[in-house]
Amino acid sequence: EEQEEDVLRELRLFLRNVTERLALDRRFKAFTKPVDIEEVPDYLIVIKKPMDLSTLLTNIDEHKYVTVSEFMSDADLIWQNALEYNPDSDPMDRHIRHRACALKDTVRAIIRDELDEDFDRVCEEIKESR
Numbered sequence: 617e618e619q620e621e622d623v624l625r626e627l628r629l630f631l632r633n634v635t636e637r638l639a640l641d642r643r644f645k646a647f648t649k650p651v652d653i654e655e656v657p658d659y660l661i662v663i664k665k666p667m668d669l670s671t672l673l674t675n676i677d678e679h680k681y682v683t684v685s686e687f688m689s690d691a692d693l694i695w696q697n698a699l700e701y702n703p704d705s706d707p708m709d710r711h712i713r714h715r716a717c718a719l720k721d722t723v724r725a726i727i728r729d730e731l732d733e734d735f736d737r738v739c740e741e742i743k744e745s746r
């Protein structure tokens with residue numbers, strides 16, 4: 617009903633705000649766009665579910681997420697993929713993994729600090745009802 621659409625509209629506003637703040641953070645520049653498959657031809661062999669911050673924004677606008685948990689599953693792919701594809705001891709890989717861990721911690725801190733538990737429960741109830 618209308619009240620449910622109001623809730624989901626507020627969810628999209630919250631998720632866009634979080635995602636845009638992450639995309640503005642210079643540490644996360646490498647996560648802002650899909651990995652360039654021309655530049656990295658074996659990427660899709662190794663990584664089955666690519667994800668990046670611009671794709672998160674597109675998904676939000678396409679009403680893909682009804683709960684924060686669904687959004688978090690895709691957001692987690694970004695740093696998980698980076699850890700998986702860049703596992704080596706060389707400085708470049710270590711730099712990418714440091715930023716991947718910073719992304720993981722930053723997303724969780726924002727959600728802990730800014731997501732209202734009661735609002736999240738309402739979204740979960742809408743999801744169960746559909």
Ligand SMILES: O=C(C1CCC1)N1C[C@@H]2C[C@H]3C[C@@H](O)[C@@H](O)[C@]2(C1)O3
Nearest residue numbers: 646647651655656697698701702712
């Ligand atoms: O995993 C990533 C991104 C970094 C976080 C996501 N890439 C895979 C390639 C390996 C490494 C060096 C460059 O070859 C550059 O193309 C990539 C991009 O970084």
